[in-house]
Amino acid sequence: MNHQSPLRTEQPYPGHEGLDEYGAAELVDALIADQATAARAVQAASAQITRAVEAAVPRLEAGGRIIYVGAGTSGRLGLLDSVELHPTFSWPRGRAIALLAGGPAAIHGAIEGAEDDGGKGAQDLAEIHPGPQDVVLLLAASGATPYALGALTAARAAGALTIGMANNPGSPLAAGAEVGILLDTGPEVISGSTRLKAGTAQKIALNTFSSAVMVRLHKVFGNLMVDVRPTNAKLVRRAIRLVALATGADETQAREAFEACDSQVKTAIVSILKAVPPDAARERLSKARGSVRAALAD
Secondary structure, three states: OOOOOOOHHHOOOOOOOOHHHOOHHHHHHHHHHHHHHHHHHHHHOHHHHHHHHHHHHHHHHOOOOEEEEEOHHHHHHHHHHHHHHHHHHOOOHHHEEEEEOOHHHHHOOOOOOHHHOHHHHHHHHHOOOOOOOOEEEEEEOOOOOHHHHHHHHHHHHOOOEEEEEEOOOOOHHHHHOOEEEEOOOOOOOOOOOOOOHHHHHHHHHHHHHHHHHHHHOOOOEOOEOOOOOOOOHHHHHHHHHHHHHHHOOOHHHHHHHHHHOOOOHHHHHHHHHHOOOHHHHHHHHHHOOOOHHHHHOO
């Protein structure tokens, strides 16, 4: 990769040279239309994302962590994915870690020069003691951010699974990771602003990866989110509805089972469908490694 030539994500977008002269409606339509490219780029990377899922699941089943590493928009997208796993899938907070160049202060503002420090990327990763069961997701639109590359080197040295996600072909980040994911979104309508469709593609790819991993880890029954962590009134109502949908029970029966099962959706489903008390339902789930479908099988 020739780093002296402009990256594809930073080249001028052909056809919108007069963007600053557009009327509001034309401007909005141009920006929206370009976002469709993000979904197509993720679709084109389907086989690479599949490889990442298949490689990650055995390590996570063995107790590994998902570790996100990035700078700027990419780092914040990784952080967002990490914090959503606990309420959505009851994934332990300590097993979803986000490292952002510049540290916590970079969440709300730019920390100048932080992304250029490869040594700091390696140091930040080393401080959380990565191991062979961990899955390290390295994110950079350019695919050449020193902070992410430093973390990549440290992750590989520790034997962790490395997944490099970038928006430029031939990037060292994707090439150096065990699984490289290219989200080839091309030039941005606003040249160089990779918070646009490059960021959108990363968000879609991260959603796809983490959701697919959680399905494979038995966090979903059918297409129902049955390992939700009901941390507020809205989620309690949603959890009870999920019990009802999965079992065909009415709302009263679903609520009673949910409460008797210590607010655990999976346990309530098995308790109702197998007509067993909560302890027996929990035992079935434990033997089935958390799979509702397997726990219901005789």
